Amino acid sequence: MNDVTFQSKPDLLFDSDDGGDLRTEELLVNMGPQHPSTHGVLRIVLRTDGEMVLQVIPHIGYLHRCAEKIGENLQPYQYIPITDRLDYLSAMNNNHVFSLAVEKLAVIAVPERASFIRVIMAELNRIASHLVAWGCYGLDLGAFTPFLYGFREREMILDLFEMVCGARLTYSYITPGGVAYDLPDGWVDRCREFLDYFEPKINDYNELLSYNYIFIKRTAGVGVISAQDAIGYGLTGTCLRACGVKWDLRKCIPYDIYERFQFEVPIGLPPGSTFPVPSGQPTAKVPRDVVVGDSWTRYMLRVIEMYWSVAIIRQVLDQLPGGETKGKVPRNLKLPAGEVYLEGENPRGQLGFFVIGNGTAIPARVKVRGPCFCNLSILPLVCRRVLIADIPAIVGSIDVVMGEVDR
Amino acid sequence: MIPAETIERLRNRFGEAITSAVTDGLHPHAAVRAEKWHDCAKVLRDELGFNFLRCISALDLGEGKLAMVYDLVAIGAILNHTLPDGRVSDLSQCKCEFAVRVEVDRANPHVPSVADVWPAADWHEREAYDMMGIVFDGHPDTVVDADGTHPRRILCPDDWAGYPLRKDYEYPKEYHGIPCMVETGSSINQNDRI
Numbered sequence: 001m002n003d004v005t006f007q008s009k010p011d012l013l014f015d016s017d018d019g020g021d022l023r024t025e026e027l028l029v030n031m032g033p034q035h036p037s038t039h040g041v042l043r044i045v046l047r048t049d050g051e052m053v054l055q056v057i058p059h060i061g062y063l064h065r066c067a068e069k070i071g072e073n074l075q076p077y078q079y080i081p082i083t084d085r086l087d088y089l090s091a092m093n094n095n096h097v098f099s100l101a102v103e104k105l106a107v108i109a110v111p112e113r114a115s116f117i118r119v120i121m122a123e124l125n126r127i128a129s130h131l132v133a134w135g136c137y138g139l140d141l142g143a144f145t146p147f148l149y150g151f152r153e154r155e156m157i158l159d160l161f162e163m164v165c166g167a168r169l170t171y172s173y174i175t176p177g178g179v180a181y182d183l184p185d186g187w188v189d190r191c192r193e194f195l196d197y198f199e200p201k202i203n204d205y206n207e208l209l210s211y212n213y214i215f216i217k218r219t220a221g222v223g224v225i226s227a228q229d230a231i232g233y234g235l236t237g238t239c240l241r242a243c244g245v246k247w248d249l250r251k252c253i254p255y256d257i258y259e260r261f262q263f264e265v266p267i268g269l270p271p272g273s274t275f276p277v278p279s280g281q282p283t284a285k286v287p288r289d290v291v292v293g294d295s296w297t298r299y300m301l302r303v304i305e306m307y308w309s310v311a312i313i314r315q316v317l318d319q320l321p322g323g324e325t326k327g328k329v330p331r332n333l334k335l336p337a338g339e340v341y342l343e344g345e346n347p348r349g350q351l352g353f354f355v356i357g358n359g360t361a362i363p364a365r366v367k368v369r370g371p372c373f374c375n376l377s378i379l380p381l382v383c384r385r386v387l388i389a390d391i392p393a394i395v396g397s398i399d400v401v402m403g404e405v406d407r
Numbered sequence: 408m409i410p411a412e413t414i415e416r417l418r419n420r421f422g423e424a425i426t427s428a429v430t431d432g433l434h435p436h437a438a439v440r441a442e443k444w445h446d447c448a449k450v451l452r453d454e455l456g457f458n459f460l461r462c463i464s465a466l467d468l469g470e471g472k473l474a475m476v477y478d479l480v481a482i483g484a485i486l487n488h489t490l491p492d493g494r495v496s497d498l499s500q501c502k503c504e505f506a507v508r509v510e511v512d513r514a515n516p517h518v519p520s521v522a523d524v525w526p527a528a529d530w531h532e533r534e535a536y537d538m539m540g541i542v543f544d545g546h547p548d549t550v551v552d553a554d555g556t557h558p559r560r561i562l563c564p565d566d567w568a569g570y571p572l573r574k575d576y577e578y579p580k581e582y583h584g585i586p587c588m589v590e591t592g593s594s595i596n597q598n599d600r601i
Contacts, residue, residue: 068538104433341464407562
């Protein structure tokens with residue numbers, strides 16, 4: 001109890017024998033696993049003293065489905081649907097990274113057109129995933145409208161996905177060697193229509209939520225993570241970039257064909273500076289109370305990344321070549337003996353697959369490095385001496401999907 | 408820094424403790440003896456700049472051997488993220504990947520914890536104990552029970568028996584009275600399936 005410092009009359013609160021009503025007591029509060037603001041089945045035990053949280057202990061594993069054990073029993077193309085269910089809000093990205101890992105291990109060439117389609121899908125899914133994160137974060141902090149707006153636009157992306165593969169959540173569309181189907185007729189035009197419709201909406205999001213006075217008060221300066229801690233704890237994605245570290249795998253260790261496209265990587269900036277946005281978009285300034293590495297910055301980077309995903313998709317659509325969309329992959333693909341570790345930039349951070357082949361069609365080991373698993377591990381460090389009301393603000397800004405944490 | 412250079416510096420420093428090394432191919436790495444791994448980790452972080460632990464994978468190699476694979480990346484040795492004028496150092500040019508492999512006997516699977524070197528290792532090591540039964544000495548979050556002192560389980564319940572990712576793991580028949588279905592293999596009669 002003594003590790004909390006109150007500014008007024010500490011003797012009266014703690015040291016006198018007859019503290020009476022002013023005496024405080026520690027209380028363990030269970031938050032979750034079915035709490036609405038824990039984004040799934042995350043259970044956090046809060047050690048509280050009044051409104052102050054002294055310590056949090058996250059308990060995970062409620063959604064553990066042995067995804068890695070399943071990987072040791074299935075062939076890579078059979079494992080693709082399992083990757084859908086890791087981070088179920090960005091299934092395309094999961095398919096993409098796993099396919100890349102298998103292709104690297106088994107040396108499979110991917111047709112040019114398939115690579116382009118993959119980047120379109122990955123970026124569309126990034127927008128869809130960030131829309132959910134954006135809407136749910138508003139919901140966590142008491143704003144209901146963003147959730148509806150976010151899902152309105154996400155619905156259109158899901159329609160586009162439904163056109164190419166028939167599924168709306170677990171696509172299994174990107175497979176080793178290419179993509180499952182070519183784009184249907186008229187899809188490119190529908191996608192362009194969507195981008196034209198969607199880009200101005202991002203400005204609405206900023207007006208609606210990002211620069212809302214109450215929202216800034218709730219999130220600015222809350223849950224500040226230093227760059228040192230972020231790197232030490234293995235944070236990736238927007239959580240790492242919000243701390244001012246310019247680290248995006250699409251730029252730093254480019255995979256697939258990302259090096260062919262121009263885009264900026266937004267990072268956390270001090271008050272008064274402006275985030276990089278594509279030309280023609282209104283400037284996005286950092287408000288006064290914001291600190292580099294706080295919840296507002298983590299939230300805002302997702303909004304800015306949506307601009308750049310739109311910019312990438314436009315470039316890909318302009319350059320989209322014709323040709324095949326499936327490489328030559330044997331039905332029972334034998335994985336050569338060897339190992340590969342490959343990471344890709346998912347909406348929530350770096351998703352990694354460690355695949356070991358042993359000459360048979362089934363890998364000897366598949367290890368999944370979930371970005372949310374590492375991002376969540378910093379929670380006990382961040383949630384020290386914060387208010388209970390700040391816990392949803394911090395957990396929401398880390399944006400966890402428990403399917404991936406628990407695997 | 409290319410992997411060959413990293414391996415050479417480690418060899419100069421630790422000599423015999425670097426038992427083998429792969430300098431090229433898809434996954435360049437060095438194999439380190441378990442007893443020297445903690446010292447090696449400090450050198451990797453402080454002198455060679457591998458400040459980011461990406462992943463720890465626990466492997467069951469069979470033949471009485473388990474292994475840990477630590478995937479590292481250097482994302483800029485010096486962090487100047489809080490420059491007063493608001494500039495941020497661009498770390499994107501520094502990209503070196505490396506991996507370390509630590510093999511242990513299944514009969515005595517002890518590896519020193521590196522959670523004090525890279526805090527990210529805390530949860531990864533808990534997972535490696537949970538799934539593969541590797542005990543990390545000096546781990547910050549341990550429990551003492553019938554299995555000895557070991558990191559707290561993270562994905563499975565605390566009273567779970569066995570280590571699911573080992574190749575010889577036997578699926579439990581039940582857990583606290585809840586029957587467990589085994590869907591693969593020949594242990595279930597086809598007629599029993601629903």
